[in-house]
Amino acid sequence: MVLHENALAYLLRFLTGLDEEALLRTFRIGYTAEEEKFAHYDLVFIPSGFFESEHYGKPSSIPETFQEIDGIPFLYGKPLVERRGDTVLVHADLPASAFFFLSRYEEICRRDIRDKHGRFIGRESLAGRHGLLCRPLVDEYGILVRRWLRSAGKDIPEPEAKVAKLWVTHDLDAPFFCKSLRAVARETWRGKGLLYALKVFSGKIQDPYDTFSWLFHEEESRLANLSFPWQTIYFVKAGGKHPHDRPHYRLHARCVKTLLRQIASHKVLFGLHGSYSAAENGASALEKKVLETFLKYRLSVGGHKIFLFRSHYLRSREPEDFRKLEKLGITDDFTMGFADMAGFRLGTCRPVLWIDPARGVLTGLVLHPLTVMDNSLYQKEYMYLNEEKAQAYCAGLFENTRRFGGEICILWHNTTLLGNAYPGPAVPWARSFYTHILDYLANMKNPDTDSEKHPLRCPL
Ligand SMILES: [Zn+2]
Structure with a gap:
């Protein structure tokens, strides 16, 4: 699968957790394994091969468990960060890990996981099984990204912690519970009974709904x-x-x-x-x-x-x-x-x-x-x-x-x-x-x- 250029650009931008245009223009983030291009960027994510893999879209592309950097769980690549000149090289494939959650990738791989209403089951999702549904993991990646950019000499503030x-x-x-004769019949036949239905229908008591x-x-x-x-x-x-x-x-x-x-x-x-x-x-x-x-x-x-x-x-x-x-x-x-x-x-x-x-x-x-x-x-x-x-x-x-x-x-x-x-x-x-x-x-x-x-x- 080829991730389109503007989708990748959006993903990298979303990962920073920043949305101020002026701030976003002060640094460059790359997603490449081509060494000669590293110097063009302040921060480079080395692709894990997730998007090109023959396993893409299949259950076999979903890892059994999470890896961690500083206590923040991610899915693809390795928990390794190094420097090449002024550039920070990150081997943890956070773009692929973020894509996994944001696009609901997991749900196209596991079409067998659905409940009786055809819905994907939270408890059986990877995050659900690892007790991570209460953490916005992609937003946590922003903490790491901003920290790495600062270590590359960029003046990146933490975004304000506020409910937007x-x-x-x-x-x-x-x-309404009972505002029609049909509803009265329903309640009489297999519900709360005729008396209660009539009281609601006639307005003697307020409709509970x-x-x-x-x-x-x-x-x-x-x-x-x-x-x-x-x-x-x-x-x-x-x-x-x-x-x-x-x-x-x-x-x-x-x-x-x-x-x-x-x-x-x-x-x-x-x-x-x-x-x-x-x-x-x-x-x-x-x-x-x-x-x-x-x-x-x-x-x-x-x-x-x-x-x-x-x-x-x-x-x-x-x-x-x-x-x-x-x-x-x-x-x-x-x-x-x-x-x-x-x-x-x-x-x-x-x-x-x-x-x-x-x-x-x-x-x-x-x-x-x-x-x-x-x-x-x-x-x-x-x-x-x-x-x-x-x-x-x-x-x-x-x-x-x-x-x-x-x-x-x-x-x-x-x-x-x-x-x-x-x-x-x-x-x-x-x-x-x-x-x-x-x-x-x-x-x-x-x-x-x-x-x-x-x-x-x-x-x-
Ligand atoms: Zn509804």
Whole structure:
């Protein structure tokens, strides 16, 4: 496989952890084994042969374990650093190791690792098996790269440790528990019973899934003085025929339209929540069109085009599916977290342009790392943490993100924050936990001037 020139240039630049143009022009980094070219660079990575190997794209190209430099794990090359004149030569193939995580290379090699929903399994990923999902390894490579550049005489500062942005996101899977006669029939037949369904349907008790006013109140009041920018996104479904797409709500139903109007009256963005069935093909142009038309003509969110995307069930099955998203005009994907384990699926806490691992080309699609989803923490088949452990785990992910100037993206469902009226198995601490998370974010020191003294946190 040939890694295209602009993909390599992007990779090397991303590895530095720096994005100031002026600073980036003060040094040169090479990726070459040609000795006569070494003097052109301040820092040279010696290629391990990963990209040209006959094993490329096969399971045999994935090492069993990690090697380390100064406690930072990497995958390809050797843990050896030497000097040639003024140039630092690094035999650890950090570009290949970073590519492994950022492009989701592992997922094209191990197509056999998928769960019943067709998703790659976090616990079986290489980082997951070695307990490294809570560390943004690619960002840690930046510590080494900047240190080596300084040893080559370059005046490279550490980037400020600050959260660049907080994305507060909600997937609208089931806006209401029981707002239609069909839902009453469903609950009577195999749910909470006719009496409870009728009480909700008639408005005698509040619909337990209708937690939106509570969400807006808690988020807007607790994050009012946040020291970094934040944005709420609602990912809305606009189709889907699979049983896992139930309940099939219609955007034009009066209660849904009223709810979306209420949501739109706040400072939110809308994105497409690609359905379970559309994920078979990556995404659906029809769903995108339906949502855009609805927002434009029914909600009067004038000229609204959908650029933001997350797949239902985090069902991003194959890395190649990203190509379809890009073709649809999606610019930003927010699916990249493992459902079964919260952490850094992309090996980074910073948004990154996707490099297609099958073609070696840089695309225009931005992948935003999903830091944590509520269900990953709670559900029995996922992490199944108690409140205290869930708090500690999230704090670790947030602190590690701030350390490297990344983005925090949280995904909470209106249906996990059930009101007390719901007579079913809900997580009893769901609401207090969410407010704790919001308060934790609101109290984060930004920037954190002591960050280098703090070790990276991996509480589990
Ligand atoms: Zn969903």
